[in-house]
Amino acid sequence: MGQQNVVSKEYQELQEQLNSWHKNWSEKVNAEDITKSSPKISNDLPILSQIEVNINEEILSEMFADLILLLNEITPNLKSSLVKVENIKSEELKKWFEESVRSNNLYFEKYAEENELESWIPQFLAEHLIRPFLHVMSKQFEDKLEGINNGIGCKFCGEPVRLAKQGENGKKVVVCPRCEASWEHKKLECAICGNDDHKELTIIKIDDDTTAQIQACKKCNGYLKFVEARNLFRNHSPEIVDLLTIHYDYVAQEKGYGESIEQKN
Ligand SMILES: [Zn+2]
Ligand SMILES: [Zn+2]
Structure with a gap:
């Protein structure tokens, strides 16, 4: 990694x-x-x-x-x-x-x-x-999470969505680092605003780093870290994975997506 x-x-x-x-x-x-x-x-x-x-x-x-x-x-x-x-x-x-x-x-x-x-x-x-x-x-x-369609934030606790992992068959599973709730989300849809217009979605990668990709949305200006390295979630809790991938937050925010990371603490 x-x-x-x-x-x-x-x-x-x-x-x-x-x-x-x-x-x-x-x-x-x-x-x-x-x-x-x-x-x-x-x-x-x-x-x-x-x-x-x-x-x-x-x-x-x-x-x-x-x-x-x-x-x-x-x-x-x-x-x-x-x-x-x-x-x-x-x-x-x-x-x-x-x-x-x-x-x-x-x-x-x-x-x-x-x-x-x-x-x-x-x-x-x-x-x-x-x-x-x-x-x-x-x-x-x-078992109630799937039915929730609150539009923005974690379906359980409301925390802003920012992290996802690979589920079975490569599916995108959104994970909340705060309450640890997780749910499947369409791969080519913004998990923050639900936008599915592909032209408005963009993937950002970091050279030589295959840990994750950033899925950013031009419509809501939000982004999600889609962690592709399965071992990361196997070995760490969602909160620690969020921390270990913080360099992706910096890259996304340098490109103008999301809120400033300083406000998170
Ligand atoms: Zn949550
Ligand atoms: Zn969006």
Whole structure:
């Protein structure tokens, strides 16, 4: 794999450790304990925005304490910030959970300001806290994904679509790095806006790098990284694959597609 060295080894390791943490906790949480019996799902919105999520505060507090423990170990430079939130009340954590599900940046910015934290920290913590639940819930609603036609974003959690893998017979399977939901999508159709006019779609490749191709759309200006190297998804979680192919994001964005990558964190 001719991967360019864009992500530092330390950063990749940090992400991998957080990812193992998500995985460990997703094995401990039970989907039925989180979501109440399935409501009628309408097809035009991401599933997560339609289901009632009922989080057990005790588990949430236990997870949060465990997350702080891990971060104190792997990111010692955050210690002085983490000490300001480590005793957060469980009701507040529940609120974090709900606002993180809604991707309510304003709520977290305000929280950071009020608690004299760096602006990105509360949302960063909340986002990691909800990942194990998202992974479990997206599996729970797996069979409902195909019917969803929300037009833009992940069919389960609403995160912008940006990654796909090769399915059986070379089919294009869109994968969400946030909730890990995946679904088949027509190969020659923009997975972001649904445009199937071939003249408006363009494939961008990186010389000597056969890991992936960029499928960009002139109509919506979006792009998708279609990862062709099967071993990448075999060996890594979608979130890590997204990170390992970040040089494709830079190339796509240099050509004017998508949003600036700086805004993603
Ligand atoms: Zn998702
Ligand atoms: Zn498009």
